[in-house]
Amino acid sequence: MIHLHIEHPVADFDRWKAAFDSDPVGRQKAGVRVYRVSRPLDNPNYAIIDLEFDTLNQAESLLAAMQQVWSRIGGTIMHDPRWQIAELVESKAY
Structure with missing residues (x-):
């Protein structure tokens, strides 16, 4: 399993969430x-997004599509995105 982790400050979380929900890159099709979307309890204007994929190629393709979106909206809805692609090594539920 491949994970794409993205995080960035947002100007207004509700406005950002509406943009995220509009799904400009077609997450499922990608x-x-x-x-998963989360935000720190002490910073409601910060978004953390974790996406799971079957392949590295899918994660890299979605990231490239997101970078295109960010180039259009950067500084308005969100800014300074950081990301990391990782391979799930182990998971255990209790």
Whole structure:
């Protein structure tokens, strides 16, 4: 399982969430199996997104599409995105 982790400050979380929900890159069609959105309890204007994929290629393709979106909206809805692609090594539920 491949994970794409993205995080960035947002000007207004509700406005950002509406943009996220509009799904400008077609997450499901791009291969996203599961996504999670969270934000720090002490910073409500910060978004953390985790997306799961079957393949590295799918994660890299979605990231490239997101970079295109960010180039258009950067500084308005969100800014300074950081990301990391990782391979799930182990997971255990209790």
